[in-house]
Amino acid sequence: MKSKLIAIGFIAAFTACQSSSEQSDHQANTTETAPVAGQSAVEDTESQKDVVKVAVGSPDHTTLVKALQAADLVNSLANAGPFTVFAPTNKAFTKLPAGTVEDLLKPENKEKLATILQHHVMTSALAADFFQDGQSMGMVDGTNVTFHIKGKDIYIGEAKIIGSVRASNGFVHIIDGVVVPK
Known part of the structure; x- marks a missing residue:
């Protein structure tokens, strides 16, 4: 047995x-x-959109989305965060000298583009009313930006915040200019 x-x-x-x-x-x-896909590939129609999905869902941010893809930053910004993203509109990108965007989107300029885009991101979730006149804050690229208040308007550098959207992993502040690191 x-x-x-x-x-x-x-x-x-x-x-x-x-x-x-x-x-x-x-x-x-x-x-x-x-295929290898990060957080940005997760399909979820129930939850609040993350900062990337907010940009992807906006017809006014197609240039920004192309730039994020070219710089390989989509998955980073789709993560839990928290993030505060200052998102230039398509019209904001047209204010740059002619040919600048096309040049930055080239594969050989990926690092330069990533640096510029990281200059639009903070690793904290801050509502627009947090920012004060003359306040200097650090960005993901390692440099600082200065905020200004003019009347009721809030500016990051020379770019005006024209709208804000709460995302699942932070805030997206829509801006009317591209903030170039100095």
């Missing part, structure tokens, strides 16, 4: 190991062929 139990136990263990081994092989094969 004892030898039958040992034999049954051995068969059960062998079958479990084989099944586990086949499962590991399947996972390894699946992992090798599966």
Whole structure:
């Protein structure tokens, strides 16, 4: 009887190991062929949009979205954050010298573009009314920006905040200019 139990136990263990081994092989094969996608690829129509999905959903931010893609920053900004993003509109990008955007979108300028875009991001979630006249704040690129209050308007550098959207991982402040690091 004892030898039958040992034999049954051995068969059960062998079958479990084989099944586990086949499962590991399947996972390894699946992992090798599966496309790599980050947080930005998560489909969720129920929750509040993150800062990237806010930009993607805006017809006024198609240039910004192209720039984020070219700089490979989409997944970073789709993470939990918190972030405060100052999002230039398409019209804001047209204020730059002719050819600037096209040049920045070239693969060889990826680092320069990433630096400019990171100059529009803070690693905290701050509503527009937080900013004070003359206040200097650090940006993700490692440099500071200065905020100004003119009447009821809030400016980051020379760019005016023209709207704000709360996102699941922070705030998106829509601005009418591109803030270039000095």
